[in-house]
C-alpha cells in the first residue's frame with residue numbers, strides 16, 4: 001500500500017522555481033495496476049522516483065506499507081528498494097559490461113542470496129521473459145526489446161511486491177511493446193502492484209486505473225475495468241481542492257473497491273478528451 | 283553482499299580496461315621498485331662493509347704510532363698485554379716487495395708478525411704451520427704465504443710448503459700456505475707474505491713498531507681496554523697526536539648508524555614516489571567514479587547499499603595498488619639478481635622485512651587514496667546518478 005500526501009518537489013532552475021510536483025496526494029492499494037499519464041514535463045518521472053525511494057520529496061508525507069519513508073535511514077531505503085521494488089526504465093539501465101545473466105543476478109547478490117539459489121532464480125526469471133537462450137549476451141548484443149526483457153527479469157527476480165515502470169516501452173517498436181506489456185500484465189495478474197508511467201494512451205488504456213498529471217498536479221484519477229469503455233464525466237473544479245480530495249478518494253476507493261471515475265480538476269478540456277479517447281480505443 | 287562478490291566485481295572492473303589499470307599501477311610499480319631497490323642496496327652494502335670489518339676482527343683495537351722520533355720497541359708493545367682488559371697484543375710491521383722463486387716473481391705485501399697474530403686477527407692455514415714464538419725469538423728466515431703468492435711462484439696445484447723463495451736477496455723457507463680468503467674492500471691476505479716480526483725488522487730496515495692490534499679480554503669491555511691502552515700510550519708520548527687508537531666496534535657502530543640513516547632517507551625519498559603513485563590511483567579512481575556514475579545509480583536503484591559501493595571501489599583501488607606493489611617488487615628482485623650475477627661479491631636481496639614494508643605501504647596507499655573516491659561514489663544520490671549522462 002502506497003500513500004502519498006501533499007507531495008511537493010521543487011527544482012531550482014536558473015533562479016526560477018520549477019514545481020515538478022505541486023501537492024500530489026495518491027493512494028495505491030496492493031495488487032493495483034495504475035497507469036500514470038500526462039504530457040512531457042508534467043512530473044510523472046519525478047513522482048515515480050519518489051515512490052521508488054530514488055528521490056525524496058521536499059514536502060508532504062509518503063508511507064509505504066504503513067511505514068513513513070522519510071523516517072527510514074538510507075540503508076533501510078536501499079533494502080526497501082532491493083526487496084520490495086522492481087524498477088523498469090525507459091533506457092533499460094542494464095550494466096553494459098555484465099551479461100544478461102549477471103545483470104539479473106545483481107539484485108540477488110546485494111540481497112545476499114546463496115550462489116545456488118541465485119542460479120535457480122536467475123534462470124527462472126530469464127525463462128519467464130523468454131531469454132533463456134541469451135543468458136551470456138551483453139546488452140549491446142541484444143535488441144532493445146530483449147534488453148528491456150532482461151530488465152523485466154531483473155525487476156522480478158527479487159519477487160518484489162511493487163513494480164515501477166517508467167515508460168518501459170518508450171524506446172520499443174510495437175511488437176516488443178506488446179511483449180513487454182504482456183509480461184507486465186502477467187506480473188500484475190500474479191499479484192504484483194504495478195505502476196506504469198506512459199504518455200501513450202493506448203498503453204494507458206490497458207490499466208484499470210489511470211492517474212493523469214498536469215503541471216505537477218493530479219487532474220484526474222479514473223478507475224474502470226480495462227476492457228470497459230465507460231468514461232465518466234470530467235469537469236473543472238477548484239484546483240486547490242485536488243490535493244485534499246485525493247486521499248479521501250483513495251480511501252473511498254479502498255472501501256468500495258469499485259470501478260469509478262473520480263471527477264477531478266482539468267485545466268483544459270483537451271486533457272479530458274485525450275483520456276476519453278484512450279478509454280474508447282480500448 | 284559478500285566480500286568475494288565485491289572482489290569479483292572489482293577484478294572485472296580492473297580487467298575491463300587493462301591498459302588504463304596498468305598505467306594507473308605504474309606509479310606504484312615505480313614507487314615500490316624504488317623503495318625495495320634502494321633499501322636492499324643499502325642493506326647489502328652495509329652487510330658487505332660490516333663483513334669486511336668482521337674479517338678484520340670485530341673486538342679489537344688498532345693502534346698506529348705516528349710519532350717517528352720516539353720509538354716503541356717490540357718489548358714495550360708486548361708489555362701492554364699485561365694491562366687490565368687487554369688479552370693479547372699483536373704488533374705488525376708492513377712493507378712491500380717482490381718475491382721470486384723458480385724464475386717466477388710475485389708482488390707481495392710483507393707483514394712482520396708475532397705468535398699472537400693468529401690469536402688476535404686469525405690466520406687460516408691451508409697447509410703447513412704458522413709463525414711461532416721461537417721463529418720470532420731466533421729471527422728465523424721462514425715465511426707463511428698467501429695462496430696467490432704460491433700460485434704465482436709455483437703454479438696452481440703445487441704444495442709450496444718446504445720450498446724456498448727469495449725476498450730482497452734473502453732466502454726464506456715456506457712453512458705454511460694460507461687458505462684462499464675472500465676479497466674485502468680492504469684487500470685480502472691472498473697476496474701476503476708473513477715473516478717473524480724480528481726478521482721483518484731487519485728485512486724492512488725498520489725497528490719501530492708502527493702498528494699493533496690489541497685483542498680485548500673476554501671479561502672486559504672494548505671501551506675499558508681502550509681507556510687502559512690510551513692511558514699507557516699517553517704515559518709514553520705525553521700527547522695524543524703521536525698515536526691513534528681505532529676501535530673497530532666503534533667504526534662498525536658508526537657505519538651501521540650512517541647506513542641506517544641512509545636507508546631511512548632513501549626509503550623516505552622513494553616513499554614519496556609511492557605517494558605520487560597513490561595520487562595517480564586516486565586520480566584515476568575519481569575519473570572512474572565519474573564515468574561510472576550511471577552504473578552506480580543503477581546499482582543503488584536495485585538495492586546496493588552505501589557500504590556495497592564503498593567496498594567495491596575500495597577493493598578496486600587496493601587491487602590496483604597491491605598488484606602494482608607486487609609487480610614493482612618482482613622487477614626490483616630481478617634487478618638485484620642481475621647485479622648479483624654480474625658482481626658475485628655482492629649478495630643483494632629483498633629481505634622479508636623490506637617486502638612486508640613495501641607491500642604494507644602499497645596496501646595503505648590503496649586504502650588511503652581509495653577512500654575518497656569510493657566515498658564519493660557511495661554518497662551519490664541514486665536519482666542524480668541515474669540521470670547522469
Ligand SMILES: Nc1ncnc2c1ncn2[C@@H]1O[C@H](COP(=O)(O)OP(=O)(O)OP(=O)(O)O)[C@@H](O)[C@H]1O
Pocket residue numbers: 011012013018019020038039040041042043044045046047199
Ligand atoms: N533534476 C532536475 N532539475 C531541474 N528540473 C528538473 C529536474 N528533474 C525534473 N525537472 C523538471 O521537473 C518537471 C517534471 O519533470 P519529469 O521528469 O518528472 O517529467 P515527466 O512527466 O517524466 O516528463 P517526460 O514525459 O518527458 O519524461 C519538468 O519541468 C522538468 O524540467
Ligand SMILES: [Mg+2]
Pocket residue numbers: 044045046166
Ligand atoms: Mg519521464
